[in-house]
Amino acid sequence: MKITSTSDWREEIPFETPMIVASLVPGEPTRCSVCGGDSELRPRTELWAVKHRHPNQHAGYVRFYCQPHLPVLEQPAPVETRRAVARAERTAAIRRTPSLDEKPRAMCPDCFVESSATGVCGMCGRQVA
Incomplete structure (x- = not known):
């Protein structure tokens, strides 16, 4: 939607x-x-x-x-504070990015979804190598 x-x-x-x-x-x-x-x-x-x-x-x-x-409204944070928060958020996002050395998981050839660590497709139950 x-x-x-x-x-x-x-x-x-x-x-x-x-x-x-x-x-x-x-x-x-x-x-x-x-x-x-x-x-x-x-x-x-x-x-x-x-x-x-x-x-x-x-x-x-x-x-x-x-x-x-007229209601009393909160004043926006100073520009330097907003920049520091944005920098911290970018740094946290970089840390969460998976490394390139991660081993890719096997994909089910019928459902096109990643299989679990056991090698069984969660959708159709097929054993994936």
Whole structure:
């Protein structure tokens, strides 16, 4: 299954970064998501859009906030910290790479899968040399 998303203005917003709503999607005045449906309409130049991460929706979700309700967001790590983390991840990936001297396992000629260490194909049960 391939997960695809739609093409709309929300894709251009970086996660957890407040942006003025009027610069993203112009339109009529709207409400803050925290103030609720009974609150007064505010111009889009006074509202902030924040795209939040969601565990079940890969594209996240966007909420509009007035200045008093704008959530305090974590600041991104400094560039040097991000580089050090990326370097450590690359080093760990290199260590996990199998060496070229590893002996290749026998393949089943019928199923085209690697056989187990016992030499028996796990799919069809055929003895592979």
